[in-house]
Amino acid sequence: QVQLVQSGAEVKKPGASVKVSCKASGYTFTSYGISWVRQAPGQGLEWMGWISPYTGNTNYAQRLQGRVTMTTDTSTSTAYMDLRSLRSDDTAVYYCAREEDKVYSTGRFFYWGQGTLVTVSS
Amino acid sequence: DIVMTQSPDSLAVSLGERATISCKSSQSVLYSSNNKNYLGWYQQKSGQPPKLLIYWASTRESGVPDRFSGSGSGTDFTLTISSLQAEDVAVYYCQQYYTTPYTFGQGTNLEIK
Numbered sequence: 001q002v003q004l005v006q007s008g009a010e011v012k013k014p015g016a017s018v019k020v021s022c023k024a025s026g027y028t029f030t031s032y033g034i035s036w037v038r039q040a041p042g043q044g045l046e047w048m049g050w051i052s053p054y055t056g057n058t059n060y061a062q063r064l065q066g067r068v069t070m071t072t073d074t075s076t077s078t079a080y081m082d083l084r085s086l087r088s089d090d091t092a093v094y095y096c097a098r099e100e101d102k103v104y105s106t107g108r109f110f111y112w113g114q115g116t117l118v119t120v121s122s
Numbered sequence: 123d124i125v126m127t128q129s130p131d132s133l134a135v136s137l138g139e140r141a142t143i144s145c146k147s148s149q150s151v152l153y154s155s156n157n158k159n160y161l162g163w164y165q166q167k168s169g170q171p172p173k174l175l176i177y178w179a180s181t182r183e184s185g186v187p188d189r190f191s192g193s194g195s196g197t198d199f200t201l202t203i204s205s206l207q208a209e210d211v212a213v214y215y216c217q218q219y220y221t222t223p224y225t226f227g228q229g230t231n232l233e234i235k
Contacts, residue, residue, distance in 0.1 A: 035224075037172075045164075045172065045215055047224040061223040095171050107219025108162060110183065112171035 002026040004096050004113035011119045012086050020116045022079040022096030029077035030054045033099035035109060036070060036081045038092040047107075048094075051079060054102040086120045093117050124148050124218050128227035134235040141203040143230045145216035150196045153220065160220035163192055163201045166229075167212045175214075176201065208234065 007021040022034065036048040049060035051070040058070050069082040079096055094116045097109035125148040135141040151160045159179035164172035174183050176192035179199055189204045203210055211234060216227040 044228050045217070045226040047222070047226075050222075059222055063223075097171075105222065107160070107217075107222070107224045108174065108177050109164075109172070110174050112173075115171055 002098065002111045004098060004111055006094075006096060006113040006116045009117040009119070011121065014087060014120055014122055016086050016120075017082060017084040018086060018118050019080055019082045020094050020096075020118065022081070022113050024077045024079070024098070027098075029072075030074055031102045033101060033103075033105055034070075034072070034079040035097045035099055035105065035107075037095045037097055037109070039095070039115075040089070040092045043092075046092075048081070050099065050105040052103060052105075053079065057103075059105055083118075086118075088120050091118065091120045123223055124151065124220065124225050126216055126218055126225050126227040128214075128216060128230050130230060131228065132231045132233070134233045135203075135206045136235045137208065138205050139235075141206050141210070141232055143201045143214055143216075143232070145194075145199045145201070145227050147197045147199075147218055151218045151220040152196050159195055159199070160218055161192075161194070161199050162217045162219060163190075164215045164217060164226075165210075165212045166215065172215065203232075206232075206234070 003025045005023045030053045033052045035050045051058045053072040071080045096113040098111040100106045127146045129144045161179040163176040166172040180192045213229045
């Protein structure tokens, strides 16, 4: 069965960076893209961007451009989301979600990771 | 960015009764070349990731009970739960995937009356 298992909770200081991992199993990793979605405490869902493990292409939300980098390691079927220059309003649960195409982002998320809480606090 | 607006923000319905949630997009999410609405509905229970219930505005995901249905086209959409069950207590989100950045509604908190 498809599983996305994310790394554990993180506490970071303002200005620091965080790297969250998402290990995929139960399918061929390079056959489907990965999107990242975050959710601030008690708030709604915000799409952050997408990466194709097949091509390495990415598409980031404009408001995060310059601070976010998404990468994959196909040898370990793991996707990574790196967020820099952290601010207090980056405190959120970060989710990875599997897309439905290997080359193009479809925006339909049938499988999700369990979420990783990132807390930014001085 | 396409803004998704849901109503109401919160809804309390008796067990066995119908629940209806509305979602409006700031521009059409109907793609004319394939006549598909790029609109999905998600259910998020407390402490869990979202779960995709409906995509293409009205296609139920495999395993989703048939009491859940989606309708609408263009900019106006509806999620209907025909007979509310206790396990349906959750926050429901609509999402457009017509164009990036994909955007979600603010959520509707569904409770039992």
